[in-house]
Amino acid sequence: xxxxxxxxxxxxxxxxxxxxxxxxxxxxxxxxxxxxxxxxxxxxxxxxxxxxxxxxxxxxxxxxxxxxxxxxxxxxxxxxxxxxxxxxxxxxxxxxxxxxxxxxxxxxxxxxxxxxxxxxxxxxxxxxxxxxxxxxxxxxxxxxxxxxxxxxxxxxxxxxxxxxxxxxxxxxxxxxxxxxxxxxxxxxxxxxxxxxxxxxxxxxxxxxxxxxxxxxxxxxxxxxxxxxxxxxxxxxxxxxxxxxxxxxxxxxxxxxxxxxxxxxxxxxxxxxxx
Amino acid sequence: xxxxxxxxxxxxxxxxxxxxxxxxxxxxxxxxxxxxxxxxxxxxxxxxxxxxxxxxxxxxxxxxxxxxxxxxxxxxxxxxxxxxxxxxxxxxxxxxxxxxxxxxxxxxxxxxxxxxxxxxxxxxxxxxxxxxxxxxxxxxxxxxxxxxxxxxxxxxxxxxxxxxxxxxxxxxxxxxxxxxxxxxxxxxxxxxxxxxxxxxxxxxxxxxxxx
Numbered sequence: 488x489x490x491x492x493x494x495x496x497x498x499x500x501x502x503x504x505x506x507x508x509x510x511x512x513x514x515x516x517x518x519x520x521x522x523x524x525x526x527x528x529x530x531x532x533x534x535x536x537x538x539x540x541x542x543x544x545x546x547x548x549x550x551x552x553x554x555x556x557x558x559x560x561x562x563x564x565x566x567x568x569x570x571x572x573x574x575x576x577x578x579x580x581x582x583x584x585x586x587x588x589x590x591x592x593x594x595x596x597x598x599x600x601x602x603x604x605x606x607x608x609x610x611x612x613x614x615x616x617x618x619x620x621x622x623x624x625x626x627x628x629x630x631x632x633x634x635x636x637x638x639x640x641x642x643x644x645x646x647x648x649x650x651x652x653x654x655x656x657x658x659x660x661x662x663x664x665x666x667x668x669x670x671x672x673x674x675x676x677x678x679x680x681x682x683x684x685x686x687x688x689x690x691x692x693x694x695x696x697x698x699x700x701x702x703x704x705x706x707x708x709x710x711x712x713x714x715x716x717x718x719x720x721x722x723x724x725x726x727x728x729x730x731x732x733x734x735x736x737x738x739x740x741x742x743x744x745x746x747x748x749x750x751x752x753x754x755x756x757x758x759x760x761x
Numbered sequence: 762x763x764x765x766x767x768x769x770x771x772x773x774x775x776x777x778x779x780x781x782x783x784x785x786x787x788x789x790x791x792x793x794x795x796x797x798x799x800x801x802x803x804x805x806x807x808x809x810x811x812x813x814x815x816x817x818x819x820x821x822x823x824x825x826x827x828x829x830x831x832x833x834x835x836x837x838x839x840x841x842x843x844x845x846x847x848x849x850x851x852x853x854x855x856x857x858x859x860x861x862x863x864x865x866x867x868x869x870x871x872x873x874x875x876x877x878x879x880x881x882x883x884x885x886x887x888x889x890x891x892x893x894x895x896x897x898x899x900x901x902x903x904x905x906x907x908x909x910x911x912x913x914x915x916x917x918x919x920x921x922x923x924x925x926x927x928x929x930x931x932x933x934x935x936x937x938x939x940x941x942x943x944x945x946x947x948x949x950x951x952x953x954x955x956x957x958x959x960x961x962x963x964x965x966x967x968x969x970x971x972x
Contacts, residue, residue, distance in 0.1 A: 501858070505831070508782040508803075515800050549781065549831045550805050620840040628806035637805070684774075684824050687809050 506535045506547050513552040517641070519560040531559055534569045541573070548581050550632050557641060578652075580632065595631050596624055599662050601722045601747075606666055606709055613677045614686070621683040626690035627665050634661055638668075643699035650703050656710060657727040663713070667705035668697065720747035721758035769813050769820035773933055774844055774950040775926070778866050779851035780859040781830025784885040787916035788851065789827045792926050797917045804829045807841065814927060816934045822954075823930065842873035846942075846950025847881065847929040852900075854884045854913060855892040860900065867907060875949065877942045879932045883925050884913040 510532045514520050520527050534555060539546045554575060559568040576582055583591035600622060603611040614621050630638060635647045651660045669676075672693055676686055713719070714727060719742045746759040777785040786808065790798045793810040808827045813820055828841055842848075848870045852859040863882070870880055882904045884895065897913060904911035910928060914921040936942035937951065944951055 504858075505781060512800065512802050549803055549829050553805065620843060623840045625807045625840065632805055637802075684809065684811070687807065688811070691809060 502539050502547050503536065505549075506532055506539070506552075509547075509549060509552045510535070514556040514560075517556070517560060520556065527559065530565050530568075531555060533565060534559065534572060537569060538573060538576070542576075542582075545576075545582060551576070551581060553633050553636050554579065557636070557645060561645075578658075579634075592628070592631070595659070595662065596627075598659060598723065598726055599624060599627060599665055601720060602662055602666050602713075602726075603669065605716075605720065605723070606712070607670055607673075609677050610669055610673055613680065617683045617686070621686065626687050630665055630668075631661060635664065638694050638697060639699045640695060646699055647703065650706070656714060659726050660706065660710065662726075663706040663710045664702060666709050667702045668693070670709070671701060671705055672697065714742075716742050718743040718745045720745055721756055722747050724758065769822045769954055771819065771934075771937075771954065772822045772824055772952045773846045773930060775823055775825040775847040775849060775929065776841060776845040777825065777827045777849045777851060778870060779830060779883075780853070780856075780862050780866075783830065783851045783853040783856075783859050784916045785830065785849075785851055786827050788849070788883065788885060788914065788922060788925075789825055791916045791919055791922045793825070795919065797919070812926075814930055816927070816930050819934070821930055821934070823926065825926075838869075839873065842870070844948040844950045845874050845878055846933045847879045848874060849881050849883055849925065849929065850909070851883045851885050852895070853886050854895050854900075855886055855889050857894045860884075860895045863903065867909075875946065877936055878950065879929050879936070880907075880909050881925055881929045882909045882911040884911070885916055887913040887920060888915040888917050 510528050513531070520531075531552060535547055535551060538551070551572075555568070555572050558571050558575065559565075562568045562571060580591035580595065600611070603614075614624070634644075634651060636644045638644070639647060647664060651664070654660070657663070668690075673690070675681070676689060681689060710727075721744050724744050744758045746756045777789060779785055781803065786801050786804050787798055789808070789810045790796065790801065793812045804827055806829070810825045810827065811822060812825075813822050815821070826841060826845075828838075850863065850866050850870060852863055854860075867880070870878070882900065884897070884900050900913075901911055903909075910932070912921045912925050912928070914925055916922060933942065933951065937944065942949055942951065944953060
């Protein structure tokens, strides 16, 4: 097993310690995991350890146990839950390399900043005024990492997961959910001109107090609004697929993509001058 | 009015760092809520707490940032450390590995904060003396060598938790009084209350594209 782990990386022992520490503090209020010596915690641990063996370059990352817990609880079979979890990992940002500048978290945050700028300009202007640390949008990190799992009660969170997994028109529906939450609950941030730290405090206090149905409805509306725009900035060109076909919203023309002149990379913009 | 919750002279930014499972969130919770949070879930992303304290008759708002022990996203780490006036560096007295990693946490803290940041070493879980894996003397020697203040605390019983947070604030306040901490410096971690900081809209990261 030791060979599975990279030289210089964490030792097998430390991976196991990390997993053990997190398993005992994941979803313990759920009846499926509650109580001392609950055998389902051992199953959760087995799955996470097996995943770390299968994907040694990823190993175990904090947050994985949060994503696994509802899967195991729903499927109630170790082998099936393992493969289901492994499949889910493929579409999370856990599998992207976090040490490079081009990691998935940065990409998600870049898209989200652009979406906010486009769809909620007042909110974006206020956050930008709070400084570059505020623009890291730390209040959404947990939303994105755990796909809102800690923001809604479990049955609602699973509802949100399925809406995101449907990949309808976009593989980034979760970002529309983020914008929806800000649109519905974030107006006070602008009205009261909250500073950076209080923005963080404000959004973290919303956890478990939001209405998932309202949020999803709003997110779907925002996606519709986005897809109907006549032109979108080049920074958001990769966000949605605009292919025509038998889809419900294919009656409108393709949006024009316009160079916004403010993207981070130094490659020439393919949309410049269009 | 004098006792109003928004009446304070300074904001100090604190960060809590250390390996996963050493009790960072529990220390924060004990300090802000005066309660032990059993079954505390592991932190994902950044969490946050505030409390107003008093040092030498001045009300100070502590703004305490708490992050995951295993933080993988660099952008977060940088913003997290930046502008911290105080850093609480925590290990678990019952797990030697968490103590052995202190030098790497200390390197990060020194590299990513300003030279005046007050770093306070906390040996947490002092209530579990029977399972002790690191002696007080050994950790005290490490703290002295590195110029850190040190206390053993228990987030569970609350022992020494207030002292650790308050002592850090006293040191920061002292640095302001004797002029070694320059409040005009952008990353001092201390904001006088009536001084809104503004930065140009758009932030620093956006670059012009080459087209």
